[in-house]
Amino acid sequence: MSRYSSEEYDVIIIGAGIGGLVCGCYLAKAGMKVLICEQHNKPGGYCTSFKRKGFTFDAAPHCFGSYREGGVMRKILKELEVDKKLTIIRPDPSDIIITPDYKIPFWNDLERTINEFQKIFPKERNIRKFFYLLLDTNPKSFSKMRNLTFGELLDEYFTDEKLKAILSLPFFGIGGLPSFLMSAFVGAKLFSEFLLDGGYYPKGGMQTLSDALAERFKEFGGELLLSSRVKKIKVKDNIVKGVILENNTFLPSKYVISNCDARQTFLKLIGKEKLTTEFYNKLNNMIPSNSNFIIYLGVDASFKPLYNPGSFIYYFSSYSIQKIYQSIQTGDIEKYNVFLLRVAHDKSTIYAGIPVTYKNKNYWKKNKYKFLETCIEKIKWCTSQDLLKHIVYKDAATPITLHKYTYNYKGASFGWAGITSQFSVPDFRKPSFIQNLFLTGHWTTLGVGISGTAYVGYDTAKILLRKEKPKETK
Ligand SMILES: Cc1cc2nc3c(=O)[nH]c(=O)nc-3n(C[C@H](O)[C@H](O)[C@H](O)COP(=O)(O)OP(=O)(O)OC[C@H]3O[C@@H](n4cnc5c(N)ncnc54)[C@H](O)[C@@H]3O)c2cc1C
Numbered sequence: 001m002s003r004y005s006s007e008e009y010d011v012i013i014i015g016a017g018i019g020g021l022v023c024g025c026y027l028a029k030a031g032m033k034v035l036i037c038e039q040h041n042k043p044g045g046y047c048t049s050f051k052r053k054g055f056t057f058d059a060a061p062h063c064f065g066s067y068r069e070g071g072v073m074r075k076i077l078k079e080l081e082v083d084k085k086l087t088i089i090r091p092d093p094s095d096i097i098i099t100p101d102y103k104i105p106f107w108n109d110l111e112r113t114i115n116e117f118q119k120i121f122p123k124e125r126n127i128r129k130f131f132y133l134l135l136d137t138n139p140k141s142f143s144k145m146r147n148l149t150f151g152e153l154l155d156e157y158f159t160d161e162k163l164k165a166i167l168s169l170p171f172f173g174i175g176g177l178p179s180f181l182m183s184a185f186v187g188a189k190l191f192s193e194f195l196l197d198g199g200y201y202p203k204g205g206m207q208t209l210s211d212a213l214a215e216r217f218k219e220f221g222g223e224l225l226l227s228s229r230v231k232k233i234k235v236k237d238n239i240v241k242g243v244i245l246e247n248n249t250f251l252p253s254k255y256v257i258s259n260c261d262a263r264q265t266f267l268k269l270i271g272k273e274k275l276t277t278e279f280y281n282k283l284n285n286m287i288p289s290n291s292n293f294i295i296y297l298g299v300d301a302s303f304k305p306l307y308n309p310g311s312f313i314y315y316f317s318s319y320s321i322q323k324i325y326q327s328i329q330t331g332d333i334e335k336y337n338v339f340l341l342r343v344a345h346d347k348s349t350i351y352a353g354i355p356v357t358y359k360n361k362n363y364w365k366k367n368k369y370k371f372l373e374t375c376i377e378k379i380k381w382c383t384s385q386d387l388l389k390h391i392v393y394k395d396a397a398t399p400i401t402l403h404k405y406t407y408n409y410k411g412a413s414f415g416w417a418g419i420t421s422q423f424s425v426p427d428f429r430k431p432s433f434i435q436n437l438f439l440t441g442h443w444t445t446l447g448v449g450i451s452g453t454a455y456v457g458y459d460t461a462k463i464l465l466r467k468e469k470p471k472e473t474k
Pocket residue numbers: 014015016017018019020037038039040043044045046047059060061062063064065228229230231259260261264292294353402405406407408412413414415440441442443448449450451453
């Protein structure tokens with residue numbers, strides 16, 4: 001129960017996404033009085049699951065990365081002792097890329113994966129070097145990539161156009177971007193977090209990760225208010241004073257951290273009139289990442305998938321990066337040749353996602369069920385030829401659905417688009433013109449999903465704690 005009093009909080013966090021939850025845990029653990037206000041009736045943001053007709057579906061993300069020894073996600077879950085509440089599993093292979101000519105598995109053993117690539121592309125000399133570069137955490141290796149696109153990076157290492165296409169194809173699924181637009185830095189991060197050290201899954205569904213973080217937050221003394229939308233961040237003389245909920249309750253606090261979309265934070269919760277023109281223009285010119293059209297299928301017990309349950313399949317019927325990108329831009333799903341999908345570890349459900357641009361409500365209302373049927377026909381090729389016979393439940397989510405449940409601008413999957421021109425996301429973490437306001441989550445970094453968002457949550461807490469010096473550390 002929230003104290004919900006006129007007593008001032010040290011910190012109010014708006015949003016219980018992974019960013020808000022991780023940030024909240026570190027602050028509450030350090031002894032601060034922290035409240036998280038979440039508009040949805042469950043914690044997790046995109047990282048939630050839901051039940052229909054006895055099936056449990058992951059709403060959006062299906063796994064996380066960076067859980068190797070020394071990986072950032074492992075460090076965070078261990079430090080917070082959230083790992084003790086979860087059983088993390090990882091399929092082997094974690095991922096499989098399927099193209100017209102090849103099926104390339106990404107094994108948990110990196111050397112085995114490198115051998116798979118080397119067998120197919122024997123003339124290429126830099127395969128091992130390239131994969132180890134992507135995993136290198138030395139900032140010097142990454143700083144070289146600052147001004148390059150991922151496509152340019154591939155050109156430096158390889159000559160075979162098919163290999164370059166294969167290494168670029170997963171980005172359509174992950175960030176909705178082709179390698180000729182994707183920043184090399186972001187691409188390298190995504191590739192290592194999703195493919196080389198990815199596929200980690202909390203047994204029971206993605207909601208268990210968010211629930212475990214929320215539970216830990218409360219054990220540290222934090223308060224979580226669900227079904228509580230914040231409608232305004234109160235600011236006086238350029239200093240934050242607290243938040244106002246939809247029911248007009250004012251909750252005072254010294255700091256406010258927004259885990260929600262940067263546009264909502266600045267344009268609605270703060271108000272355009274409080275922004276400098278320069279900042280407003282910068283915000284307006286930022287480009288969001290693509291959204292997703294998601295298919296949820298519940299299947300009967302006799303369903304036999306073609307590929308290893310739990311492994312993530314990147315299925316492409318073309319190598320043409322340009323054509324795939326065009327079909328995403330036009331939104332013509334009938335012509336789509338890219339699918340990402342996973343048969344659940346227990347084979348009871350199938351999740352398939354395809355990158356799409358936002359469009360409008362009417363467009364999705366008109367096309368949702370037509371696209372659902374088209375996609376089911378197409379994913380037969382990578383799930384099972386007799387898939388139709390086994391479906392007992394089917395539904396889909398559109399960018400409108402993703403926006404409805406999280407308020408992410410245009411249903412963007414990964415915050416801002418990971419393009420080179422947006423490489424350094426300006427001022428969004430700690431805007432200089434309003435004191436004691438911070439932002440956290442995927443709108444303050446570029447395209448790195450759950451592990452990157454968790455890191456930003458951790459880092460935001462550290463920045464605030466350095467400023468504040470906690471009263472006590474638990
Ligand atoms: C289809 C899809 C597939 C994905 N797949 C993967 C994957 O497999 N692996 C991976 O690592 N990443 C994946 N991602 C990306 C990943 O899910 C996100 O980057 C990450 O979860 C973002 O977390 P966040 O905390 O920044 O924001 P969010 O999850 O968006 O959380 C923000 C929270 O703020 C709340 N909120 C918003 N406005 C208000 C308000 N006014 N008042 C109160 N609360 C508010 C929202 O309800 C929400 O709970 C995927 C994303 C999508 C959409």
